[in-house]
Amino acid sequence: MSIISRLSKSLKSRSITYQDIWKHYLGNIKNYNDVLNAVVQTVPLAQIEHQPNEGSMLNGIPIIYKDNICTTQLRTTCASRMLQDYVSPFNATVFNKLHAAGSVMLGKANLDEFAMGATTSPELYGATKNPWDLALGTGGSSGGSAAAVSARFAPIALGSDTGGSIRLPAYFCGVIGMKPTYGAVSRYGLVSYASSLDQIGVAGLSAQDIAYVFDTLGGTDPQDPTTISLPTNFFSRKLVQPPQATIGVDYSLFSPTSAGHHFILHLKHAGYEIKSITLPPMEPAQQCYYIVACTEAASNLSRFDGIRYGGKPSQENNLDNFYRTQRSEGFGQAVKTRIMAGNFFVSPGNYENYYGNATRYRRYLFDTYEELYRTHDLDCILMPVCSDVDTAAAGTRYRYELDTYSVIANLLGYPAVSFPVSMYGSRPLGVQLMGRAMKDDVLLHVVNKMQEYNDVLKSLPPFGGQDLI
């Protein structure tokens, strides 16, 4: 059930105060962050910036922001030595919208450096631990955000998703993580990784909470020309309608013992129509993704030269040496690898073979998936979040194949949500739903319906606090 509406109701009936809420969640952070390392900066109670907005559901609601989202109150480090002391002179559009709705920032979450990686273990801050099992990882790159929600550091955390960065950690930490349609949420103030793939994502504990937050975040932003306009209450408008959607399933992707396989039965039982489909092979999409992501990353990260901001003071007189020192010392290994690969993909003689082919394949893949949705009249496709091998390893070690199933949505600009459906031993496991563009409302509707059916999210992880109410 929606935590936001519970808190909102209690605030309105004056059975609790803002202070009660903030103290409770700050308390959880104080008790568990030392072991989890999910949050890297915290706002002390006295310094919480609140702009009350009685008309909004989000009034007084604490939120944790991934540390690659620009805020003036706390540093925006991207978990990189390059931006270790960087304070942005402006707030991201998503921050401004949530702030205007009355929500408050409690802290900033750990991430892989510049969101590049799937383990949340940056050199600067060290790894975030999984609230369900400290021996396991959180996945990434928004591992701090997902772990923070799982451990009840806040009911909502914002992350970013370039190739699964909100959905993978949500999966490992047993929460809901959603990446909306490309352009649905403004990227102004999100430090870019790969411009054509990046979207702001939200981690939460109920489909309703996530819908409310996206309703506040979504729509056109004059500062981000890639944003699209959305109908009012777009994300929440289908939450409570009766189950009516056609879901495509490629059975070859689910082993008979997997959580997903059982979940298909639940979906049928709830009244959804399931259609068997065959998805194109995942491997080429994976390669395509890495070429696009690394190439765009190399370009986006060229601005970090240590001249205007960031970097380290230097007496170096030779310009080339200055750049070399700033960038070799400022970036960690994962980032450097991507920059070098990205530059390789577009260097003379390579462009057509690598970047050119990747761009064409991306187009082909889009056409293939559109055709698939059209011919089967599908609303969304059910997919695993990651392979069984990676599920067992739980994102402790980085594998190239880790984001096999999650990158498709980014390549095609589709909305996708990962959410827990059952317990696997002592921890929850989930699946992923990917819709066509602008089917965000349908995805949240299905998640909400299935949550009513069997709310795995009620279970609390061993390393984390309680819900306030």
Added chain:
Amino acid sequence: MINKNDYMMDIGLEVHIRLKTNSKLLSGSKNAPKGEPNRHTNHIDLGLPGTLPLMNACAVRQAIKLGILLNSEIAHYSHMDRKHYFYPDMSKGFQTTQMRYPILTGGYLDIPGNRRVSISHVHLEEDAGKLIHGEGGTLIDYNRCGVPLMELVTTPELHTTDEVFHFLKTLRALVCDHGISDANMEQGGFKIDVNVSVRRKDNEVLGQRCEIKNLNSFRLITRSLNYEFERHLEEIANNRPIPQECLSFSEDSGVNSAMRAKENAEDYRFLPEYDIPPIHITRELIAQVGKDIDSLTAMDKVSASTSEVDVALMKKYPKAYTYFKELCNHTPEDTAFKLVYLYLIPVFNKMQIQFTWELVPIEVLLEVISLVNSRSLDISNVRDILEEYVISDLNITELLANLNLRLCNDDEVIISMCKEVIAQEPETVAAYLSGSTKVLGYLVGKVSRLCATKGKPNPKKIISLLQRELNTIKDHER
């Protein structure tokens, strides 16, 4: 030794034109490169983390305008690209430009000498900031960073320094006249890179190409090209290869020298700019921009029948042009021109207001013309009557009635004034009588001023009466 006359140059130009816009290409900062250092910069210009570019629609319109004027193909779809290189004046580590889909392709410019020069393409891009090297170190001014530019590239079909000169002069006048750019060369608003190669006239294959960067005056271009021609000839005579390289011209030594080898081997790793959606230019937008310049280009067409001064006036007041054209449908072109540009426009200028059609409908001007033709209204009073028309609520007939009341039409009064002036100016009168008719105007002026104390004189009447008086004296002397 080789004969210089057997050889020729093939010259192509790359012209960087700074656009006249309020704000920068990708941000709302003021397009004012000359301001106090770093005053006109914002988060986007400085490339701060998290910022996204915003395409300036006005810069796109300016490019469309140039496209119409050059008869180029205006791309219905074009997009921006990133050109990567590290330099402190480039805040993002890349320049936003157009590589694969330029906004304009093809087109031509006619230049004196009956030559038509083909345009290869024109693309939009942003300028870089400026480094200021001083004793204490190097400072960076980002005011210019992000200022919109158009780069126009010609095909290499110019052959002499004269042709280069004419091309640049014509292009510069074109962009200035249409408000596309100030094209100020001293301030870097019109920068030229030159590609040049030399070949035997009977050889169809172009020679090895060299590029001379940043030539900022016509004089430098001529000097640099002449030097390059001689240099190539010498290398050819000595059978030495000419390396393809970037050169810069030194004004002091008068010599082109190679730039750093690194700048020649730059790998820009061009990439589409995904933060800016593709630029879609509709037929409607082109038509809209076309309307802005229609009146101006149409003026060029009437310039055949009108003097240069007239054309200049038309260009200065493009809004009045449609009005003028409409008037031409009812009255001869020269009368219409005189009335609009010499009488009506000065009225608006005097009151310091913009010309608006509604304030003086065409019918009013036609009425004025018919009054002048029927000699009910003197042409010298047209300006006054139009001015009063704009200010007051009265119609032309009422205004004319008022005016006539005030006119000093009493012949007796005027004759007495004439006599007075004749008495005051015996020498001028003598000059007139001995055949110097041009002094008449002076005498008329004096009489008018005297009459003015009694009311507004009718100059025609003054002239006829004054002439009559002077002729009387002449007759007397006989």
